[in-house]
Amino acid sequence: MRVVQAYRFALDPTTRQAAALASHCGAVRVAFNWGLAQVKANLAQREAERSYGIPDDQLTPALSWSMYSLRKRWNQVKHEIAPWWAGNSKEAYACGLTRLADALANWRDSQQGTRKGPTMGFPRFKTKRRAARSVRFTTGTIRLDGHTTWCCRC
Template identity: 45%
Template sequence: MRTKAQAQKVSDLTGGKVLLDDGKPTRKVALAGDFEQYRDALESVSVLFGLCDDTGEKAPTGWTVTGASFELEWPKDPKSASLIRSHFGARRVAYNWALAKVKSDMEAKKRDASCPSTPWTLEALRKQWNQEKDEVAPWWATNSKECYASGIADLVQALSNWSSSKHGSRKGKKVGFPKFKSKRKDQNRVRFT
């Protein structure tokens, strides 16, 4: 639940048990049985997920949701935690590789305008990644391919934001050219389609 008070309210309505951490109540409630039997009680306390369009606006009645975002509890098992960190790192590697590719293409274009370059699309950069991944990241198979795809997609979006900002078609403050992601500063995230 979003708050400890909501967790307690759900516990009272469902007969579930508020989970404790070091003897203190958390925002988590353990429920016995099928989730559907508790749905009405849960939704009376908190909407579990808001249905929104791509801009974050509430989706009108009748729309179909094609995706949802979830925040997962961090595993206590070191092996599982390491695997998740590996997926975050894989996304960052693909992002940085794609940015390096774009920058090297731009430099080559400056020297020779006839030099071919990879288009700034997810499809083109993923195809190029698949051709080079054995050399760039020989360990690539230990992670989901979606990690790499989400890193490249993040760069494509960043390049689009920069380009539209540069040409004045993007509202708001100016957006700079994308920068390489560091392990310390990058937000740990990954998407799976």
Template identity: 55%
Template sequence: MKKFRPQPGFVVKAYRFALDPNAVQERALHSHCGAARAAYNWAVAWIEASWWQRKAESTYGIPQEQLTQWRPWSLPALRKAFNAVKHTDPRFAAWWQDNSKEAYNTGLANAAAAFDNYARSRQGQRRGRAMGIPRFKSKRKARPSCRFTTGTIRADADADGRHVTLPRLGTLRTHEPTVKLLARIQAGTARILSATVRHERGRWFVSLQTEVKRDLVPSPGPAWRSASTSV
């Protein structure tokens, strides 16, 4: 995945807010994050199926050039394969339309990144400890999360400045005011690039990756946390 490069004079900063969803919104948040995990697990199984098939075929003496083709793990390839089966695969057919396409894209993108990191690690092109083959994510252990890169993503200019709007999830209330971010957006010195929702320690949070004009960014300090420019 290509790294996002901010325009000259700008940096990327994450604005994080605790969410205060109602019961319906909380169910939708869990559904979106569950869809991301399901898509990730589907991608892992789909990719590895060709690996195990090739391994089985090789034990029968089938020539290398006649073995089952490797399945690609690029994000475009995974999207194409997933879109071809989501209407009929029993794991998705009954409910895939309940969530934003960004939920499934989150899982597919994470799978593509995981296999890319695994391949680079095997080839000695990745620093750090060796990475194992990507594993399935369990509902019990995986941290629920979902990323939105398209659709309506905004901090709302309402009376109390405590709402954000996300695709399919609609307008959600935040515990903290978003007025500082909103003021910068309205001044043309900031724009939201993406949003990620996560469930941590029993609460929901949204992190808004934002391109911000550099002269508005304070000097590094305990309260300042600048996000990576990788989006």
């Protein structure tokens, strides 16, 4: 039997640290929205080509929705899309692209009837006001200003 244990920590960031955390959360949203725009543009292009009677084998190639493919493309264009990208952790962008890949997979599975639960709609763009501000760092502790920023208030 495998036991999974989780911990919840309260953060008490300084003003500067709060701004850095907000920037990381914004990076998640930027990567998600960029990837979604790429997917929607690809789908629209292929649909337009179909409406002109272009055979399926001659359509614009379908864009892969995998996290790996989205991240590979992001790394090719991040200098143009977000010239400030280096100011945030690479994990923030990966988090946004992972969320997009998961949302697209859930939508696809829902459309095909292979996903349990209610029908999922196609992913929507994230806005500053509507999107939850969150980011996941999967490679270990993140440090800001040279020291750990996570403060535990138990």
